[in-house]
Amino acid sequence: MNDRRAGAATTAAVVYNPIKVDITRLKAAVATAAASAGVRDILWFETTADDGAGAGGAGQQQTRDALAAGATLILAAGGDGTVRAVAEALRDRDADLAIVPSGTGNLLARNVGVPLARLDDACTVAFGGATRQIDLGIASITAKDGGIHEHAFLVMAGLGIDATMIANTRPRLKRRLGWLAYVDAGFRALPKAQKVRVHYTLDAGTTRTAQVSTILVANCGSLPGNIELIPDASVDDGVLDIAVLQPRSLFGWLLIWRKVSWENRVLRRSAVGRKIIRFTDRAIRTELTYLRGESVRLTVERPEPFELDGDGFGDVVAVGLTVDPGALRVRVPA
Numbered sequence: 001m002n003d004r005r006a007g008a009a010t011t012a013a014v015v016y017n018p019i020k021v022d023i024t025r026l027k028a029a030v031a032t033a034a035a036s037a038g039v040r041d042i043l044w045f046e047t048t049a050d051d052g053a054g055a056g057g058a059g060q061q062q063t064r065d066a067l068a069a070g071a072t073l074i075l076a077a078g079g080d081g082t083v084r085a086v087a088e089a090l091r092d093r094d095a096d097l098a099i100v101p102s103g104t105g106n107l108l109a110r111n112v113g114v115p116l117a118r119l120d121d122a123c124t125v126a127f128g129g130a131t132r133q134i135d136l137g138i139a140s141i142t143a144k145d146g147g148i149h150e151h152a153f154l155v156m157a158g159l160g161i162d163a164t165m166i167a168n169t170r171p172r173l174k175r176r177l178g179w180l181a182y183v184d185a186g187f188r189a190l191p192k193a194q195k196v197r198v199h200y201t202l203d204a205g206t207t208r209t210a211q212v213s214t215i216l217v218a219n220c221g222s223l224p225g226n227i228e229l230i231p232d233a234s235v236d237d238g239v240l241d242i243a244v245l246q247p248r249s250l251f252g253w254l255l256i257w258r259k260v261s262w263e264n265r266v267l268r269r270s271a272v273g274r275k276i277i278r279f280t281d282r283a284i285r286t287e288l289t290y291l292r293g294e295s296v297r298l299t300v301e302r303p304e305p306f307e308l309d310g311d312g313f314g315d316v317v318a319v320g321l322t323v324d325p326g327a328l329r330v331r332v333p334a
Contacts, residue, residue, distance in 0.1 A: 001132045001332070010073050012127070013043040013066035015059050015086050017078030020102040025119060026077055033123035043069055047082060057151075057311070059085035067095060073331075075126050079103025080155075084309045088152035091136055091327050098126030098331040105310050107155040111220040111235060112332045129331040134235040136327040137219045142318040144303035153219065153308040154328075156229075157321055159298055160196045160214030160245075163305035163312060195246075197301050202242070203293040216243040217296055217321045227260050230290065238325040242291040252287045259288055295322040 014030060016023065027044075034042055045062035059082045066074055067089075076086040077100035087108075090097050100122045101109040108114075112132065115121035137153040195211040218241045221230030233241040247253045303315035 001130050010037075010039050011041040011043065011070045012039050012073040012075065013045060013063075013069070013071035014075045014077055014100075015045045015047065015062045015066065015082065016075075016100075017047050017058065017082045017102070020078040020082070021100075026100070029119045029123040030075065030126075032120065033127040036124075037127035039073075039127060043071055047078065057081055057085035057088070060089045062086075063089035067093060071095060073098060073126070075100050075123075077102050080105050080107050080309045081311045083108055084152065084154055084311070087136065087154055087328055090329075091152055091324065096131050096329045096331055098129075100126065105224050107223070107309055108220075108235075108330075110224070111155065111222050112330055114332065125333050126331050128334065130334045131329050132236070132332045133326045134328050134330055135219055135238060136324045137217065137240060138322050138324050139308060140320040140322075141306065141313060141316050144315045144317055149313075151308055151313070152324075154235075155218065155220055155309050156223075157217045157309075157319070158214055158307045159198065159300070159304055159316070159319065160212055162214045162216065163307040196304055199299045200242075201297045202291055203295055210244060210246065212244055212246050214245045215298065216245070217241075217298075218243065219323070229260050232290075236326070238323060239292050239294055240296060240321060240323050242293070242296055244289040244291065245287070246289070247287050256288050295320070297321070 012030075012034060014026070016026060030042060034040075043066055045066055047058035047062060049058070059076065059078070063074055063086045072095045074086055074090060074095055075098045076083045080103050082103070083097075083099055087097055099106075099109045099112075099114045100119065101114060101116045106114075106116055109116060109122075112134070114125055137157060139151050139153055139157050141149050141151065143149065195213060196215075197209065198212050198215055199207055199209050200215065201207045216229070218230050218233045220235045221228060221233035221241060223229050230241045230243055245256060247256055297318070297320045299318040300316070303317055306313045306316040306319060
């Protein structure tokens with residue numbers, strides 16, 4: 001981690017989603033934090049609903065424009081989609097990403113310790129925090145029409161019921177309830193969910209086949225609701241962590257829920273808890289399997305929904321996922 005704080009020579013830009021932020025409050029918080037750090041030049045770029053998904057999502061062009069204008073610190077103020085799009089445009093560029101959490105999940109912010117509750121605190125980290133170099137996940141997506149598109153992801157890619165759940169999330173409920181809207185979508189998706197037959201190849205090894213409810217490929221593993229889906233995943237370890245969920249019944253889902261909400265979050269933090277896990281973990285191993293690698297390729301026999309960092313990317317027939325180590329610089333608490 002580099003202690004690379006902003007200063008008078010820094011040109012900062014704010015890429016913001018006007019639907020997600022209170023622009024008056026945001027400008028006030030940014031002005032205060034920037035003044036404290038001695039930053040005088042602030043550029044503002046608003047995303048719009050017309051920013052095409054084909055270009056990578058709302059925020060990519062704005063980030064490129066900010067870089068062309070000389071910005072070396074880009075604040076992404078919006079939901080996870082805005083943060084992901086800005087990060088994709090910053091891949092291997094000489095500029096830092098700062099997150100101003102304003103969305104439903106705030107996934108990367110949770111995993112790197114950016115304050116979620118107070119706008120002023122997040123802006124203080126943006127201008128006064130340290131810089132941490134993290135990995136980017138890269139997904140090469142083959143759509144059902146044969147087109148191939150490449151996109152970055154910061155937290156997690158998913159194929160199966162999680163992508164179906166995201167596609168079914170009600171926008172109005174999402175605005176009212178935040179991440180709890182996904183729970184509503186999950187309850188509606190589960191009764192109709194069918195297993196997906198996935199062929200997966202890890203690090204160019206042997207291709208294996210599994211009937212899964214969902215398969216998740218993660219750059220980091222913490223989710224809202226105190227869920228530690230993949231506790232050993234780290235944003236800067238140079239590998240991807242894969243979770244293969246194969247519950248055979250409702251009881252299997254309950255075992256998985258116990259694993260990610262209790263064992264991973266609480267028990268594994270103590271020696272006694274880890275002993276309990278060793279004695280009780282056997283029942284869940286066929287329901288939830290963890291794998292690791294620098295790359296994984298997934299293919300399916302019929303088009304299936306796919307998601308990146310909580311945003312749907314349509315139906316796919318194949319996805320190749322790799323890690324780009326240290327490709328992004330992020331501001332984190334000093």
